[in-house]
Amino acid sequence: MSGRYFEEWSIGDTIAHPVRRTVTEADNLLITTLTHNPQPLHLDAEYAKGTEFGRIVVNGTFTFSLMVGISVAETTLGTLVANLGYDAVRMPKPVFIGDTLRIESEVTDLRASTSRPEAGIVTFAHRAINQRDEIVCTCTRTALIRRRPQ
Incomplete structure (x- = not known):
């Protein structure tokens, strides 16, 4: 277990996750076809050449999922009760x-759970950043996290 218990978090805690990931054509093709997304911007190189981007744009659901997935090891692995939103x-x-993404996470809110005394609620701000130091995806994730066992 590498996630933290509720009591181990403080507002402002920031993690630069050690895993980086280069996005491949297979990643994009799989997420796009598995989700039945027919958007040619993600699938058709000839079509994408004629857009303002000039090439295939990676499906945003992949970018979002990769960002959250990379964050799990140092945030909620082994301590998560449920993601609330x-x-x-x-x-x-x-x-x-071909872009290589790195992920950063920051705790923006903490509060005790009123319905679950054995857990607390942690809100994370996640950021995905490419090799050009451009932010390519952000979100907030609210998670119900176990308290340290007594």
Whole structure:
């Protein structure tokens, strides 16, 4: 277990997650086809050449999922009761095949659970950043986290 218990978090805690990931054509193709997304911007190189991007843009659901997935090891692994919600998902810059992403997470809110005394609620602000130091995806994740066993 590498996640933290509720009591181990403080507002402002920031993590630069050690895992980085280069996005591949297979990543984009799999998420796009598995979710039945027919958007040619994600699938058709010839179509994408004629857009303002000039090439295939990686499916945003992949970018979002990768960002959250990379954050799990140092935030909620082994301590998560449930994710309560994802809010304010933004994608200010496109992701392209071959981009390498790194993830940062910051605790923005903490509160005790009123319905579950054995847990607390932690809100994380996640950021995905490419190799050009551009933020490509952000969101807030609210998680119900176990308290340290007594």
